Amino acid sequence: VVVVAGNYDYITNAIGNLNWMTGLKGKDNYGEKLRAVQPKTLKYPKGGVLGTVRALKYATTGAKIAFINVTDGGHYSDLNNPRGIQRSFQDFLYGRLW
Template sequence: VIVFNGDQDFVTNSIGALYWLGSLRGTVDYGAQLAVAKDKPLEFKKGGRLGTIRSVKYATGGSLAFINVTDGSHTAVLNKPLEMHQAIEAVLSEAIWA
């Protein structure tokens, strides 16, 4: 599961989205593990920096990530179309977890 959020999104802000993710519970305490993960820069060869990613892979085989899109609004794909396209390709190919 990957959640994208623009840091300039005033409809569903990044802090609230990250707080919501931090409350996720299941077979393991998914949210707590994501909450302590470190933010890493997320950049692509074309277009450059998309923002930051915070991700966790669980022993259950599941994965959870939060991508904070720098200068992204509620429709971050309109703000950074090239970078968002590459991010979605990376999600589909599972390269985002490398």
């Protein structure tokens, strides 16, 4: 699962999305463990700094979860940084966020 949110998005804002994700319950305390992950800068050669990412793979279930906070991104973050969004989506598909 990957959630992408721009920090200037007033419709589905990044803070609300992160709070929702870090509140997830389940067999592996998904939210609690994601909350403990320190955000890392997500930067690409073409596209520059996209924002930050919190990504975690759970040992017991193999589940993967990631939250990308797009710096200066609005509701359509792909319009704010198309190359960065495309690259992060490819990284998600190929398992490179973890």
